[in-house]
Amino acid sequence: LPTPVYPTGNGVAATIAANPDDSLFNRLIIRSGQANTLNDLTKNFTLFAVNNDGMKVFVNAASGGAVPLNAPNSTFSAFIANTLPAASAAGIIQYNTIGQKFPAASLGTAFPNFPLTSQIILDPTQPFVSMPIFPVRGTPVSYVNNIPITGVDQAAANGIIHHTFTIAAPPTAVLKTLIAAEPSLSYFRAAVARA
Numbered sequence: 001l002p003t004p005v006y007p008t009g010n011g012v013a014a015t016i017a018a019n020p021d022d023s024l025f026n027r028l029i030i031r032s033g034q035a036n037t038l039n040d041l042t043k044n045f046t047l048f049a050v051n052n053d054g055m056k057v058f059v060n061a062a063s064g065g066a067v068p069l070n071a072p073n074s075t076f077s078a079f080i081a082n083t084l085p086a087a088s089a090a091g092i093i094q095y096n097t098i099g100q101k102f103p104a105a106s107l108g109t110a111f112p113n114f115p116l117t118s119q120i121i122l123d124p125t126q127p128f129v130s131m132p133i134f135p136v137r138g139t140p141v142s143y144v145n146n147i148p149i150t151g152v153d154q155a156a157a158n159g160i161i162h163h164t165f166t167i168a169a170p171p172t173a174v175l176k177t178l179i180a181a182e183p184s185l186s187y188f189r190a191a192v193a194r195a
Contacts, residue, residue: 004042009157011039012047016161024055024073027080032089038097038159045159046098046116048135048144052076054166059084094119095133096144096168101160104152107137113145120170131170135162144168 013035016022029035038045050058052073059067059076067079080089097119108114115132123129135144142149144164151163179185179192 006041007157008041011041012045012156012159012161013038015154015156016047016049021051022049024052024059024076024080025049027077028055028084028089029093031080031084031086032093033086034090034093034097038093041158043099043158044101045156046100046102047159047161048096048133048149048164048168049161050164050166051150054150054164055080057165058167091120092167092169095131095170096164098133102135103160104137104142104149104162107135107142109137111136113143133168133170145170 010018013026013029016029017026017035019026029038037043038047056069056071056076059079060069062084063079067075095118098116099119100116102116113134113136115134117128117130118133120131121127121129122131133144135149136142142152144162145168147168148165149162150165154161154163179189
């Protein structure tokens with residue numbers, strides 16, 4: 001078999017690190033421990049990244065408002081580096097990473113959004129069972145899950161970077177949980193149980 005020819009240049013994480021407006025997302029990548037993975041030039045990635053303004057929105061929410069939106073970048077960076085759990089940072093980076101190159105033109109345009117597999121493995125015994133992420137190309141706005149995409153197709157040696165308004169996160173509740181928590185749906189719950 002011929003030896004594969006791998007690209008040269010900056011990987012996805014190094015491309016993020018080189019952009020001053022992505023410094024807080026770079027801090028998140030460092031906290032996650034995923035930099036070496038994202039810089040592996042033998043692999044391809046699509047990364048949904050967030051610029052500093054979007055990371056401030058995320059950190060403000062993640063800190064419960066303790067880090068105000070008008071705080072200096074160093075305060076946001078310190079929260080990510082010292083307070084945000086490393087496992088949470090890893091989960092965020094893995095959820096916002098797809099293990100293939102998907103330029104914006106290749107994203108679907110139809111509803112419902114076409115699921116792509118993130119880097120979060122749901123069952124360690126089944127490595128191809130990953131948590132889905134749902135990007136869609138729209139006019140005038142494209143989305144990943146319910147987060148607007150603000151910039152597309154920044155090239156890295158081993159992938160593509162799309163920027164989003166803030167962190168795209170998986171759903172925190174399933175439909176069954178929402179239905180169970182709603183008092184006005186007791187008859188519906190009984191009907192589902194009966195069926």
